[in-house]
Amino acid sequence: MAIDAGEVLASPSSHLRRQDGEAIRQYYVAVDRLQFKMETLVDLLDVIGRRSSLPVILCCSSRDELDAVCANISNLTYISLSSLYSDMAESERSLTIDRFRQATLDWNHKVNAPEELVEAKVEGQRSSVLVVTDACLPLIAAGESPFSARVLVNYELPTKKETYLRRISTCLPSDGVVINMVVGGEVVILKSIEEGCGIIIEEMPIHISEIL
Incomplete structure (x- = not known):
């Protein structure tokens, strides 16, 4: 599945309202077959990962999937990749988290800075992708x-709405973007999450750069 950058406006119906009234935009990417899922992820990162200094969290349900994801995207030169897993040394975990938090600060400074300062300071900086399991949120x-983070990618769709909501509350600010990767029969799970959370998760447009 090829994904191209371009202009898109988010629909209000895809928003999950937080207590402060702000909106989290939520989308899904349909993957025809499981064997195409990793390829689709690489295509997705080929768009969102090229946004300079963008902080992205990629959430997996298991350590095996985390390892597989990291192995397949580690050679992408336009992202700075890190991961969190349950048996990581505490010192390494703290360093990884500190670095990612710095990346989110850099992104916030970028989007709030005058255009000329953005070009001078952050042009060419790689996006920061943090791959995590639910146990490490x-x-x-x-x-x-x-x-x-700015973007949360659910590489593995959680089966429970409580896990879905926890990922959002621990990974995103109130104006973040959620992208759910959905394979075949997982449409049933997606619908269950929609109904349980009282939301509508719309299909992600092909042209996605403006939602970032």
Whole structure:
């Protein structure tokens, strides 16, 4: 599945309202067969990953899938790749999280800075992609801060709405973007999440650069 950059406006019906009234935009990418899923992910990153300094979280349900994803996207030169997994040393985990939080700060400075400063300071910087499993998401109840990435890619769609909502609350600010990768029979799971959360998740347009 080839994905091209271009202009698109997000539909209000694809928004999940947070307590502050802001909107999280949610989309799905349909993948015909499981064997095409990784190829589709690479196509997707070929668009969103080329946005300079963009912070992206890619969420997997298992360590095996995390390892497979990292192995397949590690050679993409336009992204800075890191990962979090449950048996990672605490010092390495802290360093990885600190670096990604710095990437989110850099992105926020970029989008709020005058255009001439953006061109001078961040032109050519790679996007930051953090691959995580659900076990490594921040524990908000324990006082850990959310990641506040710009984009959350659900490489593996969670089967429970509680997991779906936790991913959003721990990974995104109120104006973030969710992209769900959906294969075949997972359409049923997607519909269950929509109904359980009271939302509509629309198909992602081919031209996606303007939603970033």
